[in-house]
Amino acid sequence: MTHVLVIGAYGSAGVAVADTLVSHVGDDIDRLTLVDDGDPAGGLCILRGCMPSKELLSAAGHHYQARHDHRLVGETPAMDLDAIVETKDEHISNFAAHRRAAVEKMAKQDSVELVRERARFVGERKVRAGDHEFDPDYVVVATGSSQFVPDLPGIDDVEYLTSADVLDATALPESGVVMGFGYIGLELVPYLAEAGVDLTVVEHDERPLDEADPAFGDEILDIYREEFGVEVRTNVYEERIEQTDEGVRLHLDDGSSIDAESLFLFTGRKPNVDGLNLDATGITPEGEWVDASMQATATDGVFVVGDANGREPILHVAKEQGFVAADNVLAAIHDEAFDEYHNVHHHVIFSGATVYPYARVGHSAASAADAGIDHVVVSREARDDGVFKTKATPRGLARLVVGTDGTVLGYQGLHYHADVMAKTMHVAVEMELDVRDLPDRAYHPTTPEILDSLFRNASAELDD
Numbered sequence: 264m265t266h267v268l269v270i271g272a273y274g275s276a277g278v279a280v281a282d283t284l285v286s287h288v289g290d291d292i293d294r295l296t297l298v299d300d301g302d303p304a305g306g307l308c309i310l311r312g313c314m315p316s317k318e319l320l321s322a323a324g325h326h327y328q329a330r331h332d333h334r335l336v337g338e339t340p341a342m343d344l345d346a347i348v349e350t351k352d353e354h355i356s357n358f359a360a361h362r363r364a365a366v367e368k369m370a371k372q373d374s375v376e377l378v379r380e381r382a383r384f385v386g387e388r389k390v391r392a393g394d395h396e397f398d399p400d401y402v403v404v405a406t407g408s409s410q411f412v413p414d415l416p417g418i419d420d421v422e423y424l425t426s427a428d429v430l431d432a433t434a435l436p437e438s439g440v441v442m443g444f445g446y447i448g449l450e451l452v453p454y455l456a457e458a459g460v461d462l463t464v465v466e467h468d469e470r471p472l473d474e475a476d477p478a479f480g481d482e483i484l485d486i487y488r489e490e491f492g493v494e495v496r497t498n499v500y501e502e503r504i505e506q507t508d509e510g511v512r513l514h515l516d517d518g519s520s521i522d523a524e525s526l527f528l529f530t531g532r533k534p535n536v537d538g539l540n541l542d543a544t545g546i547t548p549e550g551e552w553v554d555a556s557m558q559a560t561a562t563d564g565v566f567v568v569g570d571a572n573g574r575e576p577i578l579h580v581a582k583e584q585g586f587v588a589a590d591n592v593l594a595a596i597h598d599e600a601f602d603e604y605h606n607v608h609h610h611v612i613f614s615g616a617t618v619y620p621y622a623r624v625g626h627s628a629a630s631a632a633d634a635g636i637d638h639v640v641v642s643r644e645a646r647d648d649g650v651f652k653t654k655a656t657p658r659g660l661a662r663l664v665v666g667t668d669g670t671v672l673g674y675q676g677l678h679y680h681a682d683v684m685a686k687t688m689h690v691a692v693e694m695e696l697d698v699r700d701l702p703d704r705a706y707h708p709t710t711p712e713i714l715d716s717l718f719r720n721a722s723a724e725l726d727d
Contacts, residue, residue: 264293268399272297274306276569277405279585300381305359307407318351323457323616384543408532408570416503423526436524443529453616456491463494555603557588622685625673625692637667641720645678650708663717669697680710
């Protein structure tokens with residue numbers, strides 16, 4: 264009797280696993296148990312991640328464009344935080360209800376059980392959830408991630424606002440210091456700036472956007488400083504923080520300090536596995552503890568997917584990992600070889616209040632060089648395409664990396680609608696299309712004209 268148990272069944276990765284396996288119940292699988300104690304249930308992305316944040320960024324984007332368009336006259340309307348949060352809550356409630364309904368529908372099938380309790384291991388593959396104890400053949404862990412709080416002297420003695428707090432805030436401080444300028448900070452800083460918060464950001468390196476070629480990090484620094492009025496302190500690290508009568512004081516390693524009313528802690532997330540008692544399984548969540556098959560390296564039969572494995576905490580990756588893990592559970596049942604998950608790099612950061620998003624698909628120029636691939640690189644400034652000027656969004660750039668045989672290797676964009684173009688370029692990269700075969704005829708005048716310019720210029724480089 265084959266029994267599979269999924270911990271974290273309401274999240275995107277857990278749903279992907281359950282949705283794949285449920286059709287095999289009664290055939291390859293005799294029993295499927297779905298465990299999740301989320302309250303309200305719905306998964307991180309829907310409740311506290313990418314979906315609610317886009318509600319806020321949409322408002323910030325409208326405010327930014329109204330504020331910057333010289334063709335509009337009069338005072339820019341203020342952002343109504345109550346209305347923003349109310350609208351966000353309404354939409355998220357509907358999204359979460361849809362997710363719950365999907366999981367509960369699966370649980371109505373014979374031999375499928377939904378347990379609304381917190382789960383923890385009590386043996387190698389033994390799981391306790393509330394008063395229930397299970398001894399399944401296979402366990403899939405899909406418990407997502409939680410807020411990472413850095414080990415900074417004084418951090419436990421100050422109040423701070425996380426991304427989750429910002430999502431629910433109907434009032435904001437007049438000033439703030441931001442720790443964390445990764446994807447969370449890059450997205451939420453412009454929202455806070457448009458809402459009227461005077462911000463100072465701490466950036467450890469010379470520029471943000473570690474995955475990007477330097478030109479993109481430099482450009483986003485300029486945009487945040489010049490368009491959003493944000494002070495970004497680069498090449499500095501936090502040393503300690505303290506509470507003051509007026510708020511907080513953050514001390515930096517260059518001897519300076521920053522005073523602000525509030526601290527915004529956008530320092531990323533970590534795998535949410537602390538309460539699972541993984542010691543009971545022999546698993547230590549450190550290093551390469553989950554392999555490309557999504558199975559934990561220390562024990563057979565335990566798979567870990569999505570944010571919980573720490574490999575790449577992003578929604579579409581979590582879902583794809585869930586599908587691979589489910590397929591590998593079935594492969595294990597039939598004593599077949601496992602598939603491995605190796606995804607094409609595909610990230611979108613909704614930076615610049617969604618007006619100037621960053622997208623990368625496949626190789627950057629730097630990663631192609633590091634991989635030893637012979638290639639050519641072509642770039643295009645957004646201001647060189649009139650369509651961006653007519654939309655009052657003339658900043659940013661795009662870049663295409665192409666192999667010397669013509670194969671499209673990668674695209675980066677930091678410009679209006681770069682997020683929308685990511686899917687087109689994902690198809691080109693994953694299908695290994697030849698840039699000389701790509702159509703050069705975007706409907707005029709639309710923003711994909713910037714892609715046409717890249718295709719033409721890359722083809723010309725190859726001809727030369």
